[in-house]
Amino acid sequence: MTEKPKRRDTAGLIAAELAGTAKPHTAYELLERLRPSGVFAPTTVYRALEKLLASGKIHRIESLNAFVACRGAEGAPHDHGHGELGIGFTVCDRCAAVAEFEDASLQSRIEAAAAAGAFVPRSSIVEIHGLCAACAGEGPAAGRP
Amino acid sequence: MTEKPKRRDTAGLIAAELAGTAKPHTAYELLERLRPSGVFAPTTVYRALEKLLASGKIHRIESLNAFVACRGAEGAPHDHGHGELGIGFTVCDRCAAVAEFEDASLQSRIEAAAAAGAFVPRSSIVEIHGLCAACAGEGPAAGRP
C-alpha cells in the first residue's frame, strides 16, 4: 500500500518527472511541470533537487545546468553515493539524451591525474559530448540544439 | 615592437587578465575589470570569450561557470584545439586554483566508455574537485568557498 504523505513531496514529484526519460530537465522546466501540483517558486525546486542529489537519486549535468535520474550504468539504479569518482555521462548534442556510465579504470586514471598534481580528489565530473547511436546514423550533427 | 590595435582588443584584454593566475574568473568579474577600459556590456565580454575559447587560448570550467587561461599540462601553453578529448582540470574547493592536465590514457578510457555505449564523442569535460597540495596541508576542507 502506498503512503499518502501529509506534506507535498516535491522531491518525489521531481523524481517522477525525471524517471522514465534520458532527457535532462532544467530546474525551471521542472518548476513548470510542477506548477499544477502547487509548486510556484524556484526555491522549492532547488531544495528538492538538493536532497535528491545528496541521496544519489539524480545527477546534475554541469554542462547543461540540468538534471537526470540516476540510472546506473546498465539502466538499473545503482547505489553510488554522490560525488564518487569514476562515473560519467554521455550527452548527445543532437537529441540531448544522457547516458550514465561507471568505469573503474576511468576512475583510476582520474586518481592518477590528480596524484600527479599532488591534488586530493573528492569528486569528479566527466561529461562526454557527441552523438548518440541513434543520432550518429542520421547525418552530421547540428551544434547543440 | 608591439602593434597598437586601432580597435580595442577586448579578447586581448581578457587574455591579459587571465594570464598569470590559476584562479578562474567569471564573465562578469572580467566585465568589472574591463570597465575602466571602456567595456560596459556582457555581450562584449562573451563575444571575446567565445573567440578565445575557439582559439584554445582559454578554457571554460563548467562547474564554476568561469574561465581560465590555457596553460597546458606543464605550465607552458600547448597547442590543443578546443574540445579535444583527454584534457582535464583540477579545481581546488578551498582556494579555487585550477590546474590543467592532459593524459593520453584518460583520453583512451573516455573513448572506450563512449564506444561501450555506441556513442560518438566530439568533446569531453573532466573536472576534478578536491584540495590542491597547498590547501590539503591546511586542515580539512570548507565546502566550496
Add this chain to the structure above:
DNA sequence: ATCAATTTGTAACGTTATAACAATTACGAC
C-alpha cells in the same frame, strides 16, 4: 496546550547568458 525543530512557502534579489538591432571601423573596388 506549548514549545522547539523541521519543512515548506513566498518574495525579492543576484548571477549567468543571449537576442535583436544600431553604430562604427576596416578595406577593397571604383
Add this chain to the structure above:
DNA sequence: GTCGTAATTGTTATAACGTTACAAATTGAT
C-alpha cells in the same frame, strides 16, 4: 577620395539559472 560591403563593436533589453531572507505551517515532544 568615396562608395559599398563585411566584420566588429556597442546598446538595450530580456531570458535563464540560482540564492537569500524571512514568514508560515507541520511535526513531535514536554
